[in-house]
Amino acid sequence: MTLRRAEVQETYALLAWPAPAAGAAEAAAIDAAAVVLGNGESSRLVAETRRKEQVVSDIQAHCDTLRHGGTVMVSARTTAGQTAAAVAAVLAQVRRLADAPVSAEELARAKAILESDLVYRRETVQGQAHALGACATLFGDLAREREYYAALAALTPEAVRSACARWLDPARASVSLELPRAEVDVPKARSIKAAVAEALKPAATPGRAGVRPRCASDGIETVTLACGLRLLARVEPAVPVAAGWLIWPGGLRREPAALAGANSVIAALLTRGNARTGGEALSRAIDGMAAGLDGFAGRNSLGLHFECLSRHFPAVLGHALDCATTPKFAADELEEERRVALQDLAAEVDDPGAVASRGLNALLYGEHPFSRPGRGTPAGLRALTPAKLRGLWRRDYPIGQAVLALAGDIDVAAAAAQVEAALREAGLGDRLSEGPGAPKKFAAPTGPREREIFQDREQAHIALGWPGIAVGDEREPTLDVLSAVLGGQTGRLFTALREVQGLVYEVSMSSVEGLDAGHVAIHASTSQDKLPKAMAAIAAEVERAVREPPSTAEVERAKAWLVGQFELGQQRRSRMASLLALSEVYGLPRARSRTRSAWRR
Incomplete structure (x- = not known):
C-alpha cells in the first residue's frame, strides 16, 4: 500500500489485483467480473458504494488484459474523512464476487457489453484494423480471439465466482491513495493507513479462518x-x-x-x-x-x-x-x-x-x-x-x-x-x-454353522466363510496376500479345483473388512453332481494353507498383482478421492490413500 499527501481537493483511491493473461482459461470470467463490479450505472460499485452507502463521489472498475498478464483496477474519488470507509466498501463488493455467484441478469449484461465490442469495431475499417493489431499483439494468434469469445459465451455464474475466489483475494490487492494535504496531516494519514490495512485483512465471518x-x-x-x-x-x-x-x-x-x-x-x-x-x-x-x-x-x-x-x-x-x-x-x-x-x-x-x-x-x-x-x-x-x-x-x-x-x-x-x-x-x-x-455391537459365531438352500437349478453355489478382521487391522495386507495366493486367477483354488480336477466353473476368495467386523469368504460354482467333491477339494486346500506357508514365488506374485492393481487404480482422480475420504472417515492413516507399502513387506 502506498499513501501520499498532495495538493488535491479529494482523495483519489486506486485498488488493483493481478489478473489472467489474454487467452488464459479464466480471462473471460475476470473480464465479466470487472464489468459486473464497476462498468456503468447499474454496476455493483455504483449502486452500492456511490448511491446506497454514499462513501464515494465517483467510482469505476475495469480489467486490462495483456499478453503476459493483466490487472483488475478499481478507481474512486471520495472525501478525506470517508477514505477508509470507501476502501472497506469496495473490498466488501470484491469479496461478494468470490463468496456467491453473480446473478444470471448481471452475467448476461456483462457478456453483452464485452461481446458488443467485437461488433462495434467491425463497423469501420479503422476499427477492423485496430482489432487485428490488438489481437495479434494480445494473443500472438488471430484465431485465439474466437476462443476467447467462445469461452465468454460459455461462462456460468459459478465459473465467475470461482475465478474471483482465485484472483481477487484482498490479501493480493495493491492500494494507492492520494490525500488532500490541506485536510490530512501526518498523524491523520497514519490513522487512515492503519484503517485501510485493517480493511484489507480477511473478513471476520463465521468459519472464515x-x-x-x-x-x-x-x-x-x-x-x-x-x-x-x-x-x-x-x-x-x-x-x-x-x-x-x-x-x-x-x-x-x-x-x-x-x-x-x-x-x-x-x-x-x-x-x-x-x-x-x-x-x-x-x-x-x-x-x-x-x-x-x-x-x-x-x-x-x-x-x-x-x-x-x-x-x-x-x-x-x-x-x-x-x-x-x-x-x-x-x-x-x-x-x-x-x-x-x-x-x-x-x-x-x-x-x-x-x-x-x-x-x-x-x-x-x-x-x-x-x-x-x-x-x-x-x-x-x-x-x-x-x-x-x-x-x-x-x-x-x-x-x-x-x-x-x-x-x-x-x-x-x-x-x-x-x-x-x-x-x-x-x-x-x-x-x-x-x-x-x-451401532449394534457384533458378536462373532462361537462355532460352525451350515445352511443349505434348495433351488431347482443345474448349478450349485458354495459360500464358505469365517469371521475376519475390522477395517484398519494391521493384518489387512496379510489377508489380501493370502486371498490372492488362494483365490486369484493363478491361485491354488483355481488351479486345483478348475484346472487340475475340473470340479468348478469358477472359484474366488476375498477378505471383506467392516468397521465393526469382517469376514473371509470363498465362493465357488459347480454342477450339482460335483458338489461333494468340490466341497472336499476346497477343504483340502484350506487345510493345506493352514498347514504349510505359501512359497516365496506365490507370495511375490500375489504382492506384484495387488500393488499393480492399486497403482492402476491411482490413475483415476475418483479413486484417489475415494481412498482419501474413506481413510479419513474410518480414522486410518492418510498414507494409506497413496500407497499400500505393507504389501511389499
Whole structure:
C-alpha cells in the first residue's frame, strides 16, 4: 500500500489485483467480473458504494488484459474523512464476487457489453484494423480471439465466482491513495493507513479462518470448517479432470432393522431433487457437462461422489452440495425407487450366487446389520415414507460429520470458500453436531454353522466363510496376500479345483473388512453332481494353507498383482478421492490413500 499527501481537493483511491493473461482459461470470467463490479450505472460499485452507502463521489472498475498478464483496477474519488470507509466498501463488493455467484441478469449484461465490442469495431475499417493489431499483439494468434469469445459465451455464474475466489483475494490487492494535504496531516494519514490495512485483512465471518487450506508434508491440503466438515484435497493438475467424494460414516451398520433398505433408498434419492433443482433438471445439467454425480450406500458409509472436467468442477461441486444439504426425498421419487428395489430383491432369487452370499452373511453376522442385504427387505422398504427418510437423514448424516475429499485439477482455496458459502446459505455453516449413537455391537459365531438352500437349478453355489478382521487391522495386507495366493486367477483354488480336477466353473476368495467386523469368504460354482467333491477339494486346500506357508514365488506374485492393481487404480482422480475420504472417515492413516507399502513387506 502506498499513501501520499498532495495538493488535491479529494482523495483519489486506486485498488488493483493481478489478473489472467489474454487467452488464459479464466480471462473471460475476470473480464465479466470487472464489468459486473464497476462498468456503468447499474454496476455493483455504483449502486452500492456511490448511491446506497454514499462513501464515494465517483467510482469505476475495469480489467486490462495483456499478453503476459493483466490487472483488475478499481478507481474512486471520495472525501478525506470517508477514505477508509470507501476502501472497506469496495473490498466488501470484491469479496461478494468470490463468496456467491453473480446473478444470471448481471452475467448476461456483462457478456453483452464485452461481446458488443467485437461488433462495434467491425463497423469501420479503422476499427477492423485496430482489432487485428490488438489481437495479434494480445494473443500472438488471430484465431485465439474466437476462443476467447467462445469461452465468454460459455461462462456460468459459478465459473465467475470461482475465478474471483482465485484472483481477487484482498490479501493480493495493491492500494494507492492520494490525500488532500490541506485536510490530512501526518498523524491523520497514519490513522487512515492503519484503517485501510485493517480493511484489507480477511473478513471476520463465521468459519472464515478455517477456509485457508493447510498443506501437510504428504501433499494433502486440509480445511476444517466451523460446522466440523473436513475437506481434504490432493491436487493433480496433469489432466484437466476433477473428482470428489462426500462421505459420512454410517451406511448399513447404522440402519434400523424395521427400515431395512433406507440407506440404499436415501443414496438413490440424494440426486433426485433438492431445494434448488429437480431430479430431471439435475440429470440434464450433469449430463450436459459430461459429468457424473451419484449417491452410494455401503456397509460402513454413505454419501455422494462426482467426476467432471476441471472447468465444470465449481458447477458440479455446487450441485453436490445442494444434494447434500437440501435433499427433498419426494414421495413420487420414493415410490419409483421402492418399486425398483422390490423388483431387484425378487429377481435375486434367480441368482444362486447372490442367494448363497446372503445366506452366508446371515450365518456369520446374526443380529448385526451386516447380516441383511444392502438393498433392504420387502418389509423395510414398504415401511419407508418421505418423513422417515428425512428423519434418518437429519439424525444420522449431519453435515458436520462428513468428509469431502477432492482430487485433480482444482483450486483448493476456491473450493473451500465455495463449500463454506453453500453451507452458510443453507444455514449449516456454524452448526456443530455430535452425530448419531453407536451401532449394534457384533458378536462373532462361537462355532460352525451350515445352511443349505434348495433351488431347482443345474448349478450349485458354495459360500464358505469365517469371521475376519475390522477395517484398519494391521493384518489387512496379510489377508489380501493370502486371498490372492488362494483365490486369484493363478491361485491354488483355481488351479486345483478348475484346472487340475475340473470340479468348478469358477472359484474366488476375498477378505471383506467392516468397521465393526469382517469376514473371509470363498465362493465357488459347480454342477450339482460335483458338489461333494468340490466341497472336499476346497477343504483340502484350506487345510493345506493352514498347514504349510505359501512359497516365496506365490507370495511375490500375489504382492506384484495387488500393488499393480492399486497403482492402476491411482490413475483415476475418483479413486484417489475415494481412498482419501474413506481413510479419513474410518480414522486410518492418510498414507494409506497413496500407497499400500505393507504389501511389499
